Amino acid sequence: MNMPLLNLMNVKVLPLAQRQSLAQLDEILVDPDAPPQACENLEAVRQCASNLKQARKRKSSVMFIYGAHLIKNGGLAILIRLMEQGWITHLATNGAGTIHDWEFSFLGRSTESVEKNVATGTFGTWDETGRSIILALMAGALEERGYGSSLGKFIAEDGTTLPSPESLNASLRATPEHPLSPARSELLNMMRIHRFSGGAHIVKHPHKNASVLARAFQLNINLTAHPGIGYDIICTHPIYNGAVVGRAAGIDFRRFVSAVEGLDGGVAMSVGSAIMGPQVFEKSVSCVNNLRIQAGRRVLHDHSMYVVDLQDGGNWDWTQGEPPKTNPAYYLRFCKSYSRMGGVMRYIQCDNVAFIHHLAQELSQANSAGS
Numbered sequence: 218m219n220m221p222l223l224n225l226m227n228v229k230v231l232p233l234a235q236r237q238s239l240a241q242l243d244e245i246l247v248d249p250d251a252p253p254q255a256c257e258n259l260e261a262v263r264q265c266a267s268n269l270k271q272a273r274k275r276k277s278s279v280m281f282i283y284g285a286h287l288i289k290n291g292g293l294a295i296l297i298r299l300m301e302q303g304w305i306t307h308l309a310t311n312g313a314g315t316i317h318d319w320e321f322s323f324l325g326r327s328t329e330s331v332e333k334n335v336a337t338g339t340f341g342t343w344d345e346t347g348r349s350i351i352l353a354l355m356a357g358a359l360e361e362r363g364y365g366s367s368l369g370k371f372i373a374e375d376g377t378t379l380p381s382p383e384s385l386n387a388s389l390r391a392t393p394e395h396p397l398s399p400a401r402s403e404l405l406n407m408m409r410i411h412r413f414s415g416g417a418h419i420v421k422h423p424h425k426n427a428s429v430l431a432r433a434f435q436l437n438i439n440l441t442a443h444p445g446i447g448y449d450i451i452c453t454h455p456i457y458n459g460a461v462v463g464r465a466a467g468i469d470f471r472r473f474v475s476a477v478e479g480l481d482g483g484v485a486m487s488v489g490s491a492i493m494g495p496q497v498f499e500k501s502v503s504c505v506n507n508l509r510i511q512a513g514r515r516v517l518h519d520h521s522m523y524v525v526d527l528q529d530g531g532n533w534d535w536t537q538g539e540p541p542k543t544n545p546a547y548y549l550r551f552c553k554s555y556s557r558m559g560g561v562m563r564y565i566q567c568d569n570v571a572f573i574h575h576l577a578q579e580l581s582q583a584n585s586a587g588s
Contacts, residue, residue, distance in 0.1 A: 225453070225455060225457070226455045227455070228342060228453055228454070228455055229342065230342045230343060230344040230347065230348075230453075230454055230455065231339065231342060231343060231344060232343070232344055232345070233320070233323070233324055233343040233344065233345045233346055234324065236329055236339075236343055237329065237330070238320075238324070238326035238327055238328055238329060239327075239328040239329060239330065240289055240317075240321075240326060240327050240328040241325065241326045242321045242325045242326060242327075242424055242427060243325065245289070245290060245291035246291045246293060246294055246427060247290075247291040247292060247294060247295060247570055247574065248294065249294055249295045249298045249574070249577055249578075253571055253574035253575050253578065254568055254570065254571035254574065255571065256565075256567040256568065256571040256572060256575050257566070257567065258565050258566065258567060259575060261523070261563055261565045262565065262567075262572065262575045262576055262579060263579055264563070265484065265486065265521075265523045265563075265565075265576060266576055266579035266580050268484050268521045269304060269484045269576075269580065270580070271482070272482060272483045272484045273303070273304065275482050276479075277479060277480060277481060277482040277483030277484075277520075278306050278307060278476045278477070278478075278479035278480045278483040278484075278485075279304060279305050279306045279307070279483055279484045279485075279486075280305075280306070280307045280308075280309065280476055280477070280480065280483070280484070280485040280486065281296070281299070281305045281307070281308045281309070281486050281488070282308075282309045282310070282485065282486065282487045282488065282490050282493075282494040282497075282498065283296075283308070283309070283310050283314060283487075283488045283489060283490055283494075283569070284310070284311060284313075284314060284488070284489035284490040284491065284493070284494070284569070285310070285311060285313035285314045285316075285317055285489075286489050286569055287314070287488055287489050287569045287570065287573070288310075288314055288317040288318050288321070288429070289317050289327065289328055290568075290569065290570050291570060292569065292570040292573055292574075293318070293321070293427045293428070293429055294427060295570070295573050295574055295577050296308075296429050296573060297427075297429060297432045298577055298581075299573070299576075299577055299580070300429075300432060300433060300436055300438055301432070301436065302580065302581070304580055305438065306438065306439075306476065306479070307438070307439050307440075307441070307472075307473070307476035308365075308429070308433055308438065308439070308440040308441070309365075309440070309441045309442070309443060309469075309473055309493075309494070309497065310365075310440070310441075310442055310443070310490075310493075311442070311443055311444060311445075311448075311490065311492075311493040312442060312443075312444030312445065312448055312449035312451070313448075313449060314442070315350070315364065315365070315368055315430060315442045315444075316346060316350065316449060316450060316451065318368075318372075318428055318429055318430050319346065319349065319350060319368060319372065319428075319430070320346060321424055321427060321428070322372050322422040322423075322424045322425045322427065322428040322430075322431065323345065323346075323349070323372075323420070323421075323422050323423075323424070324345075324424075325423065325424045329341075340450070340453075341449075341450025341451070341452070341453040342450075342453050342454070343450070344454070345420075346450065346451060346454075347450070347451040347453065347454025347456060347457060348454060348456050349371065349420055350368060350451050351407075351451060351454065351456050351457060351458060351461060351462075352371070352377065352413075352418065352456075353367045353368045353370070353371035353377060354367050354368070354461050354462060354464075354465045355400070355403065355404045355407060355458075355461055356371070356377040356378075356379060356404075357370065357371075357465065358397070358400035358403075358404070358461065358464055358465065359380070359397060359400055359401070359404070361397070361468065362465070362468070363441060363442070363465050363466070363467075363468035363469035363472055364441070364442035364444065364462070364465035364466050364468070364469050365430060365433065365439070365440035365441045365442045365469055366434060366439075366440070367465060368430050368442070369428075369430035369431050369432075369433055369434030369435075369440060370434050371420070372422045372425050372428050372430055372431040372434075373425060373428075373431040373434050373435055375419055375420060375421050375422055375425075376417065376418045376419040376420040376421075377417075377418055378416060378417050378418070379404070379408065379413060379414075379415050379416065379418060380404075380415055381414075381415030381416075382405055382408050382409065382415060383415075384415070385401050385402075385404060385405040385408075386405060388401055389401055389402060389405070399460070399464070400461075400464065403458055403460060403461055407456065407458065411455075411456055439472050439476065441469035441470070441472050441473045442465070442466065442469055443466060443469060443470065443473070443493050443497050444462055444466055446459050446462065446463070470497065470501075473497060473501050474501045474504050474505060477498070477501040477502055477504075477505050477517070478505050480505075480517060480520045481517060481518055481519055481520060482519045482520065483520050483521075484520070484521050484522075484523070485498065485520060485521075485522045485523075485555075486522075486523045486524075486525065487522070487523070487524045487525065487551065487555060488525045488526075488569050488572060488573065489525065489526055489527075489569040490551065491526065491550065491551040492550065492551075494551065495550050495551050495553075495554030495555055496550070496554070498554065498555065498558065499554045499557065499558060502517055502558050502559070505517055516559065517558075517559055517560070518559060518560070519560065520559070520560035520561075521560055521561045521562075521563070522555045522558065522560055522561065522562040522563070523562075523563050523565060524551055524552055524555050524562060524563070524564045524565070525564075525565045525566075525567055525569060525572045526551060526564075526566065526567075526569075527566065527567070527568060527569075528549070528566065529566055530546065530549065530552055530564045530566055531544065531545055531546020531547075531549050531552065532546065533546035533552075535552050535556055535562060535563070535564045536561075536562075536563065538556065539552075539553050539556050539557065552564050
């Protein structure tokens with residue numbers, strides 16, 4: 218129990234361009250206007266589109282919660298179109314969803330062989346990825362931004378500007394009790410250890426037009442990120458700071474809860490998020506109901522939830538409620554959690570990109586009919 222901690226500051230990182238990346242943006246990016254892949258349950262997709270249109274009319278939240286494979290498999294342009302057309306009020310993803318988004322916008326390629334690179338000690342040890350994301354979060358913390366907003370701004374503006382170490386030190390001495398003091402102290406420490414100067418830190422993102430993070434920032438749509446300590450490849454970087462990530466993710470959790478507060482009569486879609494989506498959603502619903510009950514208000518109601526994944530859902534009809542514990546389907550967290558959240562939950566077995574592609578085309582037809 219008293220073994221010394223390994224010094225991860227000694228982890229060797231390599232230039233991202235040296236990595237053999239498995240996904241090339243210009244090869245995987247799906248054109249929103251192209252014919253979509255097959256999706257067997259189109260009736261459910263149409264129902265989702267109909268509920269979504271009604272939610273927007275009543276100004277309820279429309280939440281799109283997604284996993285990293287939606288980005289890795291080329292769904293970025295479709296998701297951007299849904300944002301630009303005003304269909305989504307809140308997006309949420311995990312740490313990997315932001316990392317692939319950033320790597321595509323920076324280098325035009327992403328994804329690596331986990332098996333091969335773990336064996337050589339190079340899995341995740343890519344300099345620009347970890348350094349840029351942590352730098353974005355440290356800079357965003359000074360503006361009280363969350364993870365998604367900080368990284369979206371960093372991509373959209375091709376980097377950030379840091380205060381001088383002298384000004385940070387002066388602020389800490391003058392008002393040590395200031396709410397931003399922890400963020401200032403961590404940034405100052407990072408700048409000294411890793412020899413960052415004050416001023417502009419330019420990081421070009423040649424492919425930022427395909428970045429969901431950047432477009433959400435530009436459109437002023439909340440995109441929250443919900444990472445885990447030790448989950449993501451940026452944790453391998455010597456610059457990594459769990460407090461910085463935790464602060465940014467903590468802000469984003471509160472933003473997520475705020476979106477759930479507006480979900481009466483709204484729609485929540487969980488697309489390819491087997492762990493993060495259901496776990497964050499259930500805690501957020503509990504927070505909202507807790508505060509409402511204290512205020513004498515009705516708990517969350519009249520919301521619809523669409524859970525999308527490639528798995529078969531345990532061959533269980535989730536419209537009938539959750540299965541007994543003796544049924545293996547009971548242990549499918551991505552279905553079970555949402556089925557417990559009030560409202561109406563529907564599971565759609567479909568490829569993630571195919572689902573949003575069909576959904577976007579259904580909603581585009583609605584736009585055309587309305588114009």
